[in-house]
Amino acid sequence: MKTIPVTCAIIQFGSKVLAIQRSETMKLPLKWEFAGGKIEPGESEIECVKREIFEELNIHIEVKERLNPVIHQYPDFKIKLIPFTADYVSGELKLKEHSDYVLANKQELINLDWAEADLPILKEYLKA
Numbered sequence: 001m002k003t004i005p006v007t008c009a010i011i012q013f014g015s016k017v018l019a020i021q022r023s024e025t026m027k028l029p030l031k032w033e034f035a036g037g038k039i040e041p042g043e044s045e046i047e048c049v050k051r052e053i054f055e056e057l058n059i060h061i062e063v064k065e066r067l068n069p070v071i072h073q074y075p076d077f078k079i080k081l082i083p084f085t086a087d088y089v090s091g092e093l094k095l096k097e098h099s100d101y102v103l104a105n106k107q108e109l110i111n112l113d114w115a116e117a118d119l120p121i122l123k124e125y126l127k128a
């Protein structure tokens with residue numbers, strides 16, 4: 001099965017972190033994730049994550065650090081999820097596709113019902 005490359009951003013708003021919830025009609029319905037999406041042909045990882053964040057959330061970010069990618073096999077597809085930490089820069093946050101969001105303290109994040117591929121990323125981020 002082919003591995004789909006996906007970027008995502010752990011976006012920091014001061015001491016808070018943004019998590020977003022997938023809608024009922026998306027794959028992995030109602031799971032929480034970091035905003036991002038599939039890399040398009042010819043696009044760099046950083047171009048991808050910035051584009052996806054603007055498309056999904058209407059905000060601009062400054063990308064900070066690349067964390068370790070996670071390869072995860074779901075029952076019917078496989079992804080390589082490439083995470084970045086980022087800081088919010090500008091724009092009014094508007095959800096274009098997702099059903100909900102939270103701005104949480106680091107310790108609160110673990111209580112959400114995450115997409116499985118995100119759990120190792122969250123653990124790495126919380127250790128730092």
Ligand SMILES: Nc1nc2c([nH]c(=O)n2[C@H]2C[C@H](O)[C@@H](COP(=O)(O)OP(=O)(O)OP(=O)(O)O)O2)c(=O)[nH]1
Nearest residue numbers: 006008026027033034035036037038079115117118
């Ligand atoms: N954006 C994002 N996707 C994630 C995360 N964790 C995780 O398992 N995924 C999965 C969900 C999707 O199947 C895929 C990301 O692609 P996408 O967001 O463009 O996918 P989608 O379901 O909206 O689009 P599609 O497959 O219907 O074309 O990776 C995450 O933290 N962020």
